[in-house]
Amino acid sequence: MMKVSVIGTGSWGTALANVLSENGHEVLMWGKTKATIEEINTHHTNEKYLKDIELHAKLAASDVLEDVVHHAEIIIIAVPTKAIRSVMQQINQVINNKKTFIHVSKGIEPHTFKRISEMITEEIDIEYMEGVAVLSGPSHAEELALKHPTTVAVASENETIRQIAQDIFMNEYFRIYTNDDLVGVEIGGALKNIIALAAGITDGLGYGDNAKAALMTRGLAEITRLGTRMGADPMTFLGLAGIGDLIVTCTSVHSRNWKCGNMLGKGLTLEEALSNMGMVVEGVRTTEAANEMADAFGVEMPITQSLYKVLFEGLDVHEGVQNLMNREKTNE
Numbered sequence: 311m312m313k314v315s316v317i318g319t320g321s322w323g324t325a326l327a328n329v330l331s332e333n334g335h336e337v338l339m340w341g342k343t344k345a346t347i348e349e350i351n352t353h354h355t356n357e358k359y360l361k362d363i364e365l366h367a368k369l370a371a372s373d374v375l376e377d378v379v380h381h382a383e384i385i386i387i388a389v390p391t392k393a394i395r396s397v398m399q400q401i402n403q404v405i406n407n408k409k410t411f412i413h414v415s416k417g418i419e420p421h422t423f424k425r426i427s428e429m430i431t432e433e434i435d436i437e438y439m440e441g442v443a444v445l446s447g448p449s450h451a452e453e454l455a456l457k458h459p460t461t462v463a464v465a466s467e468n469e470t471i472r473q474i475a476q477d478i479f480m481n482e483y484f485r486i487y488t489n490d491d492l493v494g495v496e497i498g499g500a501l502k503n504i505i506a507l508a509a510g511i512t513d514g515l516g517y518g519d520n521a522k523a524a525l526m527t528r529g530l531a532e533i534t535r536l537g538t539r540m541g542a543d544p545m546t547f548l549g550l551a552g553i554g555d556l557i558v559t560c561t562s563v564h565s566r567n568w569k570c571g572n573m574l575g576k577g578l579t580l581e582e583a584l585s586n587m588g589m590v591v592e593g594v595r596t597t598e599a600a601n602e603m604a605d606a607f608g609v610e611m612p613i614t615q616s617l618y619k620v621l622f623e624g625l626d627v628h629e630g631v632q633n634l635m636n637r638e639k640t641n642e
């Protein structure tokens with residue numbers, strides 16, 4: 311059994327830390343909100359993020375980053391993409407030996423187009439970096455916390471790290487597949503959130519399964535186009551981190567991206583929809599990044615580009631759908 315640290319006490323960090331504790335590892339979580347830390351340590355719950363779930367009795371949390379970083383050689387990073395750089399900079403201030411980072415976040419940084427593993431590598435001094443991996447796939451925290459069968463991929467350029475990640479997480483309800491396509495697994499997890507927002511919008515507008523199936527299929531085509539341009543293996547997008555995660559996020563009642571899109575389809579503004587959520591909706595910022603990337607690399611991404619106009623330029627959602635349907639005739 312191993313010591314593992316988990317950075318982030320939100321829904322995904324808590325669900326994964328709970329699995330690691332269930333698997334017998336000695337887990338210490340870090341979060342910035344004292345009340346959450348106290349609740350985890352005292353009541354073994356995290357009601358804001360994982361309602362009605364009793365956490366493993368040995369799962370512990372702290373708001374002292376230094377203690378959590380020094381606790382283990384394996385560090386799980388589970389904060390929203392927007393917080394990655396600042397959290398990694400704080401970790402770099404207190405780190406004192408080599409660590410393996412396994413991140414579970416789904417996004418791309420606007421303007422720089424950096425993936426999460428690239429941001430982590432940039433922010434941690436090289437002498438403290440053992441390696442980095444991503445864990446991603448169709449997995450809502452709410453279901454994993456209930457021990458419902460869940461499968462994900464873990465990708466790293468380093469085979470030993472892939473195997474360590476597989477070994478620490480895997481159990482009878484959480485099945486981990488290794489994958490050597492770090493770029494593809496990160497890009498698939500990030501870009502599916504854009505399509506889930508769009509699927510939420512068409513559901514909110516009252517369109518049915520035809521529209522959603524169209525978005526998922528044509529969405530996968532544009533994810534694959536941008537992903538391969540970034541160096542991913544196109545086959546990755548037919549796996550858990552591609553189509554698998556696209557299915558779960560576009561069809562699940564748990565998806566924050568789908569829920570946010572649904573509110574937009576029902577007429578709420580982006581600001582209103584986001585303030586109703588209270589949890590991270592990664593797809594909004596990723597749409598900004600992917601829209602810039604589509605322009606910069608000359609990759610055709612009509613769904614992403616229409617959604618960008620809806621989110622950031624005030625395009626009416628009905629018009630967004632009409633624009634997509636009335637594009638130039640083309641081959642599949």
Ligand SMILES: NC(=O)C1=CN([C@@H]2O[C@H](COP(=O)(O)OP(=O)(O)OC[C@H]3O[C@@H](n4cnc5c(N)ncnc54)[C@H](OP(=O)(O)O)[C@@H]3O)[C@@H](O)[C@H]2O)C=CC1
Nearest residue numbers: 319320321322323343388389390393415416450451589590
């Ligand atoms: N939820 C899920 O089912 C899944 C989520 N993911 C991905 O995991 C990542 C995290 O998501 P999730 O756990 O759901 O998000 P939540 O919104 O549930 O929680 C976010 C967590 O990050 C913390 N946080 C936010 N900003 C900062 C900051 N600047 N510094 C330190 N901590 C910060 C929050 O702290 P506080 O509470 O103190 O504000 C909170 O603990 C996302 O990229 C998401 O896409 C991936 C698969 C499944």
Ligand SMILES: O=C(CO)COP(=O)(O)O
Nearest residue numbers: 447448449450565566567
């Ligand atoms: O990535 C996820 C499921 O695999 C979580 O999706 P949401 O952020 O839309 O809830």
